[in-house]
Amino acid sequence: MxxxxxxxxxxxxxxxxxxxxxxxxxxxxxxxxxxxxxxxxxxxxxxxxxxxxxVMAIKIEIDERELRIRGIIGLIVRKTVPIENIASFEVREGWTSCYGTVHFTLPGRACVTIRQKKGWTVSFTTNKPEELAAVLATLGVPRAP
Known part of the structure; x- marks a missing residue:
C-alpha cells in the first residue's frame, strides 16, 4: 500500500x-x-x-520499503530507491531549483533531491512538497541541512 x-x-x-x-x-x-x-x-x-x-508524465510512489518514480509506461523512465538507502532529502521551491545525477522534471511547485548512501542523487518535481516531506520524515529519512 x-x-x-x-x-x-x-x-x-x-x-x-x-x-x-x-x-x-x-x-x-x-x-x-x-x-x-x-x-x-x-x-x-x-x-x-x-x-x-x-516521458509525458511522472508517477511518484512511496511505501514502507521504497520510493518509485515511473513514466506513464514505466519501460524507460523509472527509478527505484530503497528507503534504507536514502541518506537525506531536500525540498526546494520551484521546479527548476534542484538537480541530481538522475533527474525527472516536469513543471511543478517544488523540486526534491534524494541523496543516497550508495549511488547517485535523484531529483524530481512535485506539486505536493509538504505532503511528500511529511511521509519521508515519518519513514525516518532526515532532511538535508
Missing part, C-alpha cells in the same frame, strides 16, 4: 510531444506509399512513440 502517490503531468508538454509522434506516423505513411523501408520506419515509429509516451 502506497503512503504517498502523485501523478505529475503538463498539458503543454504533452501537446509538444504529440508533434513528433504525428510526424513519425506521417513518415511511416510516406514510406508505405513509397514501398521501401517500411519495416525500419515502423520499428523507429514504435520506439519513438513508446519513448515519448513514457
Amino acid at each position: 502506497a503512503l504517498y502517490e502523485e501523478r505529475l503531468t503538463s498539458r503543454v508538454f504533452q501537446i509538444i510531444m504529440l508533434v513528433p509522434i504525428i510526424a513519425m506516423f506521417a513518415g511511416l505513411y510516406a514510406t508505405y506509399q513509397a514501398g521501401e523501408g517500411v519495416e525500419i520506419m515502423l520499428a523507429t515509429t514504435i520506439g519513438v512513440t513508446v519513448l515519448l509516451l513514457d
Whole structure:
C-alpha cells in the first residue's frame, strides 16, 4: 500500500510531444506509399512513440520499503530507491531549483533531491512538497541541512 502517490503531468508538454509522434506516423505513411523501408520506419515509429509516451508524465510512489518514480509506461523512465538507502532529502521551491545525477522534471511547485548512501542523487518535481516531506520524515529519512 502506497503512503504517498502523485501523478505529475503538463498539458503543454504533452501537446509538444504529440508533434513528433504525428510526424513519425506521417513518415511511416510516406514510406508505405513509397514501398521501401517500411519495416525500419515502423520499428523507429514504435520506439519513438513508446519513448515519448513514457516521458509525458511522472508517477511518484512511496511505501514502507521504497520510493518509485515511473513514466506513464514505466519501460524507460523509472527509478527505484530503497528507503534504507536514502541518506537525506531536500525540498526546494520551484521546479527548476534542484538537480541530481538522475533527474525527472516536469513543471511543478517544488523540486526534491534524494541523496543516497550508495549511488547517485535523484531529483524530481512535485506539486505536493509538504505532503511528500511529511511521509519521508515519518519513514525516518532526515532532511538535508
